[in-house]
Amino acid sequence: MKLITAIIKPYKIDEVKEALQAFGIAGMTVSEASGFGRQRGHTEVYRGAEYKIDLIPKLRLEVIVDDKDASAVIDTIVKAANSGSIGDGKVWSIPVEEIVRVRTGERGPDAI
Amino acid sequence: MQINAGDTAWIIVASALVLLMTPGLAFFYGGMVRSKNVLGMLAQNYVTMGVVSVLWVLGVYSLAFNGKNSLIGNFHQFGLAHMGEQATGFALTIPPLVFVAFQLMFAIITPALITGGIADRMKFGAWIIFSGVWLILVYAPIAHWVFSPSGWLFKKGAEDFAGGTVVHANAGAAALAVILVLGKRHGWPKERMRPHNVPFVLLGAGLLWFGWFGFNAGSALAANNLSAYAFVNTNTATAAALLGWLIVEKLRDGHATTLGAASGAVAGLVAITPACGFVSPLGSIAIGLAAGVVCALAVGLKNIFKFDDALDVVGVHLVGGVLGALLIGFFGTKAINGANGLFYHGGWHLLGIQTICVLAAVIYSFVATYIIAFVMDKTIGLRISQEQEYQGMDLSLHSETAYETASGGLR
Numbered sequence: 001m002k003l004i005t006a007i008i009k010p011y012k013i014d015e016v017k018e019a020l021q022a023f024g025i026a027g028m029t030v031s032e033a034s035g036f037g038r039q040r041g042h043t044e045v046y047r048g049a050e051y052k053i054d055l056i057p058k059l060r061l062e063v064i065v066d067d068k069d070a071s072a073v074i075d076t077i078v079k080a081a082n083s084g085s086i087g088d089g090k091v092w093s094i095p096v097e098e099i100v101r102v103r104t105g106e107r108g109p110d111a112i
Numbered sequence: 113m114q115i116n117a118g119d120t121a122w123i124i125v126a127s128a129l130v131l132l133m134t135p136g137l138a139f140f141y142g143g144m145v146r147s148k149n150v151l152g153m154l155a156q157n158y159v160t161m162g163v164v165s166v167l168w169v170l171g172v173y174s175l176a177f178n179g180k181n182s183l184i185g186n187f188h189q190f191g192l193a194h195m196g197e198q199a200t201g202f203a204l205t206i207p208p209l210v211f212v213a214f215q216l217m218f219a220i221i222t223p224a225l226i227t228g229g230i231a232d233r234m235k236f237g238a239w240i241i242f243s244g245v246w247l248i249l250v251y252a253p254i255a256h257w258v259f260s261p262s263g264w265l266f267k268k269g270a271e272d273f274a275g276g277t278v279v280h281a282n283a284g285a286a287a288l289a290v291i292l293v294l295g296k297r298h299g300w301p302k303e304r305m306r307p308h309n310v311p312f313v314l315l316g317a318g319l320l321w322f323g324w325f326g327f328n329a330g331s332a333l334a335a336n337n338l339s340a341y342a343f344v345n346t347n348t349a350t351a352a353a354l355l356g357w358l359i360v361e362k363l364r365d366g367h368a369t370t371l372g373a374a375s376g377a378v379a380g381l382v383a384i385t386p387a388c389g390f391v392s393p394l395g396s397i398a399i400g401l402a403a404g405v406v407c408a409l410a411v412g413l414k415n416i417f418k419f420d421d422a423l424d425v426v427g428v429h430l431v432g433g434v435l436g437a438l439l440i441g442f443f444g445t446k447a448i449n450g451a452n453g454l455f456y457h458g459g460w461h462l463l464g465i466q467t468i469c470v471l472a473a474v475i476y477s478f479v480a481t482y483i484i485a486f487v488m489d490k491t492i493g494l495r496i497s498q499e500q501e502y503q504g505m506d507l508s509l510h511s512e513t514a515y516e517t518a519s520g521g522l523r
Contacts, residue, residue, distance in 0.1 A: 044306065045365045047375060047411045047424060051304040 001096040001109060002070040004063045007033060007089040008081040013059050019080035023073060025063055026112050033060040039087035058089060064096055066109050116205035122335035123206050123214050129326025130217035134161055134224050136319025140378070141228045143312025144371075144423045146305055148504025149232045150312075150514045155505075156227045156239050163244050164220040172219065172247055173212050176255040182264040185256050201261025204333055214330060215255075222251055222279045228423035229287030232297050232305075233501055236509045238494045242484065246286065250480050254282050254473050270469035271450050271462070273342065274331035276386025276436040277473045284430025285474045287421065289481035293489050296420035298501055305422075310371055317374035321350060324381045328388045341448050342388040346381065349388070349400030353380025356404025372408070375428065379407035382432035387440045390450040395443035399436060407432050434470050441466040 008016060013030065020028060034055040041054040065073050070093050077091050101111040138157035142150045164172075174189035177199040188194060195209050204211060223243040234242075257263040258270060258278045272278060297305070307313060328346040332339035357376025358368040383403030384396055391399065411427035414420065421427065441463025444453035452458025488494055500508035507513060 045361075045367060045369065046307060046371055048361065048365060048408065049304070049412075049415065051306055 001099060001112065002065055002067060002093040003096045004065060004070060004073055004077070004091065004093045006061050006063075006077045006081065006091040007035070007058050008061065008077075009083065009088060010057060010059050012081045012083065012088075013061070016061065016077055016080040019076050020063065020073070023069075023076050025065065025069075025073065027063075029062045031060050031062075033058045037087065037090065056087070064099060064112055066112060113203050113205050115207060116334070119205045119334040119336075120207060120210055122339070123210050123330055123333060126326035126330025127210070127214045127217050129323045130214070130330065131161075131220070131323075133217070133320050133323035133327065134158075134221050136316045136323055137221060137224055137228075138316065139312045140316025140320060140374070141231065141423050143309040143314075143316060144228075144307040145231050146504070147308040147514060148506055150308065150506065151510055151512050152236070152505025153227060153231060155236065155510060156234075157224045159236070159240055160224045160227070160243050161220050163240055164223065164247055165216060167244055167247055168212070168216045168219055172252050173215065175248065175252040176219070177211075177215065177260050180262050182262055182267065183256070184253050185260065185262075199260070202333075206333065211333070214333075215259075218275055218279055218327070219247060219251055219255070222275075222283050223247060223286075225280070225283035225425060225429055226287045226290060229291050229421045229425035230294055231422035232505065233294060233496060234290075234494055235496050236505075238488060238492060241492070242290075242488060242494070245484055245488075246481060249484060250282070250286060250477055251278075254278050254477060258469065258473065265469045265472060268468065269451065269462075269465050271390050271440050271444060271466065272386045272437060272469065273389035274328045274385045276382070276433045277469055280382045280385060280429040280433030281437060281470060281474050282433075282477045284426050284428075284433055285477040286481040287425040288419070288430065289478050290485045290494075291419050291421055291426075293482065293485040294494055296418075297422065298498055300420045300422075301415060301418070307371065313371055314374050317377050321377055321381060324350075324385075328385060332389060338389055338449055341393075344393055345388040345391060345396035346384050348393050349384035349396040349403070350377050350380035352397045352400030353377060353383065353404035353407075356380075356401045357408040358404075360405055360408035375411070375424070376404040376408065379403045379428050379432045382429055383407075383436035383439070386433070386437045387443065390440050390445070390448060391443040392445055392448055395445070399439045399443060402439065403432050403435055406435055430474070434474065437466050437470045438463065 034057050036054055041056055044051045074091050099111045100107050138154045142153045145153050169192055171187050171190040174187050175185045178188045179186040198208050223246055255278050257265040258272050329339045329343035354373050354376040357372050361372045362368045380400040380403050383399050387399055407428050410431040411424045442454045444450055444462050445456045446452050451462045453462045
């Protein structure tokens with residue numbers, strides 16, 4: 001099993017979610033995040049004083065999938081989250097050792 | 113004088129309008145601080161309504177407005193006794209008690225204005241004591257000098273229709289003094305402290321603008337032609353200042369901002385306050401435009417001289433108040449009320465008096481406030497701890513949080 005984590009632009013969440021639902025994933029978790037990549041931050045001006053904002057808001061979404069689906073899910077996210085401009089985010093995956101469904105106690109791929 | 117029902121009704125309503133300015137100010141300031149300090153800011157403003165309202169009855173009104181001494185009043189009307197007597201020297205068509213209420217609202221907002229300069233770092237208890245002591249030792253004397261017909265500046269012919277000197281220049285100078293005693297917020301200016309809710313700032317500015325009609329037009333102390341001029345001049349100058357501030361921003365920074373619109377409006381309100389009953393509507397456009405431009409530039413002074421005037425009380429209220437008071441010396445016209453200024457063939461006389469009035473109020477306010485703040489700092493201490501400052505005033509001083517952070521649901 002793989003944990004796929006994606007950092008995306010907040011306004012892309014609906015497209016990504018719909019693409020993943022169409023793919024048939026069983027569930028996902030979304031949280032607010034902030035940070036910077038190559039895009040760096042932006043500048044705001046209040047009463048003439050410039051404020052350099054280094055950390056800009058993003059969404060982090062996490063999906064656990066079977067090994068065989070991992071590559072296709074990553075492609076789906078990348079395709080849906082791509083706007084072509086700088087700051088579109090990153091997607092990565094890491095191996096998952098164990099997963100348990102809390103209600104039933106099922107383990108492994110059955111619990112995804 | 114005969115009591116006039118129309119005048120009385122208007123000043124009662126105007127008093128309520130002026131009271132609303134302090135909650136308005138609280139939102140104007142509250143939106144500009146970081147979210148961890150918004151309740152601390154609101155609390156300081158609300159508690160000022162409490163402290164001043166009680167002290168006003170307990171002798172401070174009398175100290176500001178009663179008696180023939182030219183420097184300070186007395187306690188003849190302590191507890192609002194002898195309310196059958198007018199405030200000394202006035203011939204009003206409203207009951208003396210209505211005048212007490214109207215003046216109270218000015219006395220509330222003046223110390224409240226200081227909270228913007230000292231934002232994010234003063235102990236709540238220290239603020240309560242400071243606001244009371246300051247009301248007695250600084251506000252009451254200056255109000256007496258300028259507003260009371262017995263006062264030495266009033267007798268000189270100093271013109272301050274609604275408190276440009278007594279309220280704004282005074283509060284601005286006092287804020288500077290407390291700022292210097294308190295010191296900078298930890299991290300300032302390296303760490304940029306952004307406004308957490310600009311819509312609150314605009315909401316507060318709107319309430320201030322609305323309430324200010326009571327402040328300025330009410331200062332005619334009657335419902336008459338002069339109050340109409342004060343009303344129209346107030347709105348006109350505010351509008352011109354809003355535009356002036358935005359023009360400076362557009363030319364200097366490339367963007368006209370909403371915070372700039374709110375700031376410009378308040379700068380215009382401040383500058384027209386002393387002048388609204390002495391100048392023509394055309395004069396009010398000039399004064400407003402000057403205030404918008406000058407104050408938009410003046411808020412940069414703190415970055416040059418490195419004093420942490422958190423929400424620009426010096427740049428807007430001290431500079432705007434002084435500017436308005438001095439511009440009466442140019443734009444004042446007998447055709448509306450008062451004496452002629454330089455542009456109306458009145459010569460330099462009025463400008464000279466205005467300069468003396470401003471200098472006296474600003475110097476006294478700065479020195480007396482500095483002493484009060486210094487003594488308090490050395491005894492009970494003015495500042496919250498670094499840990500409390502980091503945690504924020506809301507939680508560390510009031511055990512409250514303004515907002516439930518939306519970590520669960522997406523906004």
